[in-house]
Amino acid sequence: MNIRRIECFLAVVDQGTVTAASQKLHLAQPALSRQIQTLEQELDLQLFEHNRNRLALTAAGHALVPLARQLLDKARSISVAAQSLASGQIRQLRIAATLASISELIAPFITTLGQHDPMILTVDAPHAELLERFHQGMDMLVTPSAVDSALCSLYLGRAPLRAYVSPQHPWALEGRDEVELAQLLEHPLLLLSSQNISRMQLDLAVARNGLTYRGITECGHATTLQALCASGRGIGVVTDLPRFGAHSLRIIDPSPSADQPYLGIDLHTAWSADHYCPQALEAIAVRLSGFLRNIH
Secondary structure (H helix, E strand, O other), X not given: OOHXXXXXXXXXXXXXXXXXXXXXXXXXXXXXXXXXXXXHHHHOOXXXXXXXXXXXXXXHHHHHHHHHHXXXXXXXXXXXXXXXXXXXXXXEEEEEEOHHHHHHHHHHHHOOOOOOOOEEEEEEOOHHHHHHXXXXXXXXXXXXXXXXXXXXXXXXXXXXXXXXXXXOOHHHHOOOOEEEHHXXXXXXXXXXXXXXXXHHHHHHHHHHOOOOOOOEEEOXXXXXXXXXXXXXXXXXXXXXXXXXXXXXXXXXXEEEEOOEEEOEEEEEEEEOOOOOOHHHHHHHHHHHHHHHHHHX
């Protein structure tokens, strides 16, 4: 199967018309149409139906889209791997992670890398979908969930839950850097939605210790939540690093483990033992773990 035809098929799917797809691919419209027709002949399937000026996917076309995306991801991975093998080093590294892990850990880590380190590219997904996304062509995975036992893995460390208050809050003026969970719950809180992994960890800790919330206002975005805290609109809990001058306090776990006195999210990284350069992935994982310890 010709990979170029798969690219053409997905371009038409994503752009909606042959005209728009041909502009994106820098390919003449008749040539693009021939690529689609040839693909349909090779597969013995009709992939599109004409609907006025647009092309509508048939049932077969809809079924082919996710498979085509996986195939294209694999083809690109092979191309990158071949370049890396030829040069003797990983040139490009693709990591799947939650948006919070990307913005608060991986992106800051990237700024510490040198010119001879791999170029790290990220793809975000909800934590429940990370393993599936990893198997669609990623090199590594950073996850707060249990890691597939078939993969090589490394425990990165704990990203602490942080309570944020304004610089004028009494806790900030006292210079406090930690707060008991029970004391925190004496106040109404700004929290992320119940689907967020940091919120889930906080909810579990509250339930585990027989405590209750006094009041909750939900905010859909961690950066907005922290801005509200910095401006004195409430006390919020997220795992994000400090912004806007907000004062950060770690939350003491009422039932801590020996080496983890604070509430937080345990992060793991994983990769395939069959990867073309697993030693390089492990080295990056070790450096990422050290970086996590330093920033928290």
